[in-house]
Amino acid sequence: MTKEPADTAVKNNIVIPEDYEFAYPPSEMVLESGKKLGPINIRYETYGRLNKDKSNAILIVHAFSGDAHAAGYHSEDDKSPGWWDNMIGPGKAFDTSKYYIICSNVIGGCQGSTGPASINPETGKPYGLSFPVVTISDMVKAQYRLVFEHLRLPFLYAVAGGSMGGMQALEWSVAYPDFVKSALILASTARITAQGIAFDAVGRNAIVSDPRWQNGDYYGKKIPARGLSIARMVGHITYLSDESMGMKFGRRLQTRQKYGYDFTDEFEVESYLHHQGDKFVERFDANSYLYITKAMDYFDLGAKYGSLPQAFSRAKAKYLVVSFSSDWLYPPYQSKEMVFAMIKSGRDVSYIELNSPYGHDSFLLETTRQKKIIKSFLESVNV
Amino acid sequence: MTKEPADTAVKNNIVIPEDYEFAYPPSEMVLESGKKLGPINIRYETYGRLNKDKSNAILIVHAFSGDAHAAGYHSEDDKSPGWWDNMIGPGKAFDTSKYYIICSNVIGGCQGSTGPASINPETGKPYGLSFPVVTISDMVKAQYRLVFEHLRLPFLYAVAGGSMGGMQALEWSVAYPDFVKSALILASTARITAQGIAFDAVGRNAIVSDPRWQNGDYYGKKIPARGLSIARMVGHITYLSDESMGMKFGRRLQTRQKYGYDFTDEFEVESYLHHQGDKFVERFDANSYLYITKAMDYFDLGAKYGSLPQAFSRAKAKYLVVSFSSDWLYPPYQSKEMVFAMIKSGRDVSYIELNSPYGHDSFLLETTRQKKIIKSFLESVNV
Numbered sequence: 001m002t003k004e005p006a007d008t009a010v011k012n013n014i015v016i017p018e019d020y021e022f023a024y025p026p027s028e029m030v031l032e033s034g035k036k037l038g039p040i041n042i043r044y045e046t047y048g049r050l051n052k053d054k055s056n057a058i059l060i061v062h063a064f065s066g067d068a069h070a071a072g073y074h075s076e077d078d079k080s081p082g083w084w085d086n087m088i089g090p091g092k093a094f095d096t097s098k099y100y101i102i103c104s105n106v107i108g109g110c111q112g113s114t115g116p117a118s119i120n121p122e123t124g125k126p127y128g129l130s131f132p133v134v135t136i137s138d139m140v141k142a143q144y145r146l147v148f149e150h151l152r153l154p155f156l157y158a159v160a161g162g163s164m165g166g167m168q169a170l171e172w173s174v175a176y177p178d179f180v181k182s183a184l185i186l187a188s189t190a191r192i193t194a195q196g197i198a199f200d201a202v203g204r205n206a207i208v209s210d211p212r213w214q215n216g217d218y219y220g221k222k223i224p225a226r227g228l229s230i231a232r233m234v235g236h237i238t239y240l241s242d243e244s245m246g247m248k249f250g251r252r253l254q255t256r257q258k259y260g261y262d263f264t265d266e267f268e269v270e271s272y273l274h275h276q277g278d279k280f281v282e283r284f285d286a287n288s289y290l291y292i293t294k295a296m297d298y299f300d301l302g303a304k305y306g307s308l309p310q311a312f313s314r315a316k317a318k319y320l321v322v323s324f325s326s327d328w329l330y331p332p333y334q335s336k337e338m339v340f341a342m343i344k345s346g347r348d349v350s351y352i353e354l355n356s357p358y359g360h361d362s363f364l365l366e367t368t369r370q371k372k373i374i375k376s377f378l379e380s381v382n383v
Numbered sequence: 384m385t386k387e388p389a390d391t392a393v394k395n396n397i398v399i400p401e402d403y404e405f406a407y408p409p410s411e412m413v414l415e416s417g418k419k420l421g422p423i424n425i426r427y428e429t430y431g432r433l434n435k436d437k438s439n440a441i442l443i444v445h446a447f448s449g450d451a452h453a454a455g456y457h458s459e460d461d462k463s464p465g466w467w468d469n470m471i472g473p474g475k476a477f478d479t480s481k482y483y484i485i486c487s488n489v490i491g492g493c494q495g496s497t498g499p500a501s502i503n504p505e506t507g508k509p510y511g512l513s514f515p516v517v518t519i520s521d522m523v524k525a526q527y528r529l530v531f532e533h534l535r536l537p538f539l540y541a542v543a544g545g546s547m548g549g550m551q552a553l554e555w556s557v558a559y560p561d562f563v564k565s566a567l568i569l570a571s572t573a574r575i576t577a578q579g580i581a582f583d584a585v586g587r588n589a590i591v592s593d594p595r596w597q598n599g600d601y602y603g604k605k606i607p608a609r610g611l612s613i614a615r616m617v618g619h620i621t622y623l624s625d626e627s628m629g630m631k632f633g634r635r636l637q638t639r640q641k642y643g644y645d646f647t648d649e650f651e652v653e654s655y656l657h658h659q660g661d662k663f664v665e666r667f668d669a670n671s672y673l674y675i676t677k678a679m680d681y682f683d684l685g686a687k688y689g690s691l692p693q694a695f696s697r698a699k700a701k702y703l704v705v706s707f708s709s710d711w712l713y714p715p716y717q718s719k720e721m722v723f724a725m726i727k728s729g730r731d732v733s734y735i736e737l738n739s740p741y742g743h744d745s746f747l748l749e750t751t752r753q754k755k756i757i758k759s760f761l762e763s764v765n766v
Contacts, residue, residue: 033644133644194628194652195620201653202616204646205660209609211594226592233585234617237578242714245577251683259681261416261516263587263673267680269577270584277588290646297650298642300634328711331625 013089015045015072015082017112020150025121029141035132039121042146043068043112044104047088048096050153055383057153058094059143060084060103061161061168064235064292065284067111070103071096086367093371099157099378106168107142108134108292110285117219117285128287129216136164136299140171148179157383159317160184160374162363163330164292167299170338173317174305182318182381184374187327187363189334190308190341191300196329199238200293203231207286216287228286229277236276241326241359245269308341319349320377322370324362350377396472398428398455398465400495403533408504412524418515422504425529426451426495427487430471431479433536438766440536441477442526443467443486444544444551447618447675448667450494453486454479469750476754482540482761489551490525491517491675493668500602500668511670512599519547519682523554531562540766542700543567543757545746546713547675550682553721556700557688565701565764567757570710570746572717573691573724574683579712582621583676586614590669599670611669612660619659624709624742628652691724702732703760705753707745733760 021041023029028038045068050057060070062083071088073081082103087093094101105113108131116131123130147153159169159180166188173183192200210227212218237245249269253259256266265271305311319342323335332353342349354369356362363370404424406412411421428451433440443453445466454471456464465486470476477484488496491514499514506513530536542552542563549571556566575583593610595601620628632652636642639649648654688694702725706718715736725732737752739745746753 033642035644129646133646191634193625194632194634194650195623195625197634197650198616198620198628198652198656201648201650201656202613202620205616205657206589206613208646209613210592230585230589230592230613233581233588237581237585240578242576242578242711245581249577251574251577251580251686259416261418263512263516263591263677265584267577267580267584269581273581273584274588294646303634328625 013072014075015047015069017043017045017068017074019043019112020146022145022149029138029145031132031138032135033133037107037114037132037134040107040114040142041112041118042104042107042142044102044146045069045082047071047101048099050100054154055157056098057100057102057147057151057156058158058160059147059156059172060088060094060101061143061159061165061172062103062106063161063163063165064296065280066165067109068103068105068113069111071101084364087370087374093367093374094160095375102147102151104143104146106139106292108139108288108295110288115285116216116287116291126219128219131287131291133294134291135295136167136171137175137304139295140168140175143168143172144176144179155179155181155383157381158182158184158378160186161188162186163188163360164296167296170301173315173319174301174311177314177316180315180317181383182320182378184320184377185335185338186322186370187324187330187360189330190302190338192296192330193334197297199234200297202234204290204293206230206234207289213286218286223281224286225281228281228284228289231289232277232280233273236273238329239359239361241328241357243326243357244359247357302341308338309344312342312345312347315345315347317347318381319347320373321349321351322363322373323353324358324360324366325353325355326357327360327362329360396455397458398430398452400426400428400451400457402426402495403529405528405532412521412528414515414521415518416516420490420497420515420517423490423497423525424495424501425487425490425525427485427529428452428455428465430454430484431482433483437537438540439481440483440485440530440534440539441541441543442530442539442555443471443477443484444526444542444548444555445486445489446544446546446548447679448663449548450492451486451488451496452494454484467747470753470757476750476757477543478758485530485534487526487529489522489675491522491671491678493671498668499599499670499674509602511602514670514674516677517674518678519550519554520558520687522678523551523558526551526555527559527562538562538564538766540764541565541567541761543569544571545569546571546743547679550679553684556698556702557684557694560697560699563698563700564766565703565761567703567705567760568718568721569705569753570707570713570743572713573685573721575679575713576717580680582617583680585617587673587676589613589617590672596669601669606664607669608664611664611667611672614672615660615663616656619656621712622742622744624711624740626709626740627742630740685724691721692727695725695728695730698728698730700730701764702730703756704732704734705746705756706736707741707743707749708736708738709740710743710745712743
């Protein structure tokens, strides 16, 4: 059953998540690995209204630890809005008075879409490590099923995402060239660096080294919280920058006037990181950490399509690429590499490197400058 | 009992480590924290010969995971030489045909000097967490006892070190101004950044989260190898650079031609990091990891002496400061900060930033260029 997407729009800024289930056996979705996955549930939210000719739909694709809840509130008591609420809404960068915005949770995730914590229909128990490895391409394929089959959109006005969201937007534009009119690639890359893989590997090692991980079979038992927390702490450092950490924490002590000569978290930055780790454990599944970092490590658009210029030769989308000067996880030189390949392939591309101290997280924080850039880019897209 | 230091010199490149024990109760050494430590053993090695007027002694101070074995071999079967053998020896940067070189293991360490794995004389068992927190200043104080009391040197021609070794060299020059004629500060800082503290905190968390850590009381039992290995993996990333990791590993797979869609260490960089972690566990004590990173986090020369210029106003040494362009752990801007403070205090300082892709580890790898710089600096020192 499909339903008129306009019905799902925000009401008084309260948004209700929805689900689309598909790929029922024997018609499972074939993954890049050759394995099959099904049924698949996709959790998604929409904001704004689809216009009559269905030409104003923008798909927001989320970053590693993001989810379908990009904007608005889930209830009147909800304390914090969706993760990109500063960018999605009436008059905002992604203007819901003009555009119909969709955001879905990736497969392999743990926020409503099918992932390793979901029930394996073959066993009646959570998948755990029996969940197949999924790639960025598989995530996009599932999103395509949502927007094409279920929401019945003729095309996407834009696909936009930061970080791993940018990878998905890149893949969208190359895998479904006729379906994507424009792609916004923020703080992202066509392939992560050896250093990026190394940090992901450390996070995965921290998780699988936690005795509670139990080879991924910890559901309903004590979860590998220490390992997941350490993984998050490492990750979090890579999302910030030397400069922003210096500004935010410096060498300040948390509660003391002078050194305590013990091993408590006495520096503010230690305490902050620990807190980030602990908070993350409450909302994120350790196995999803393994699967999604693996998907990022595997992503290599150039290798998949022969070369980056060959990849972009397939695309028809207009591109906006934004990088941030202090982003050392997905550094600006990688965005430039992409942009050169886009130009070589004759694509229409706008590239901006924003001077910002906030590191990789800049795409979540630099609201004002990104709004200006994104608004004018979106206005320039022809459908 | 003291002994003539020239007797301890290298014979046929075979070096024999020596020990100096001091601070016997009730004359324990008073630490910066106010706590007492004693007896203290210092493991040290020497290379070259002390001249008649005892004016050619250079103290090499080691980095975080270094030890007293800086050069030469321990036996004829020994497969690898000391950690700075490429820089210490006849005709090398620290020329043993001219200088008498001393290198000692820091207190708090685990390579022969008193540390948390040593026997606590009060209990007859290893200290573990009952070992008092030591600082860079305490390490230097113990070294002073070695070179002044035991080796009976009138002064040091130079104190030289990279990374945490540089911190010790800085502290030496400020704490014992009349004893230090010159100080060589390589890839170092007068205080680490918030980001640096954050990485240390992650490493410590990985260790204390390992159930085998047992609040530090694991000696004679199974050691917290997983936690220590993860700590080392994180640390190791910070010693390299994005560029050097890209050159060394890129996105190459270890043994496969294509992705295996599983969670083995399939990228070369993963496998390398894992190997580094495993190797480290064989030679390093997890509690020493806690103590020594804490000493680095605490080190803040400016805060201790009022300000950096005030600190250097106490010093009399001639300085050489070398930073490396791709060192993001102790970045060049921190060296420059030091140098400006040295100049403000009227010190004689030479500063060079070497353009190198090897990150923080450059001070261990850039032999040829450092040799040239260090040789001519050492020749310019007046005693």
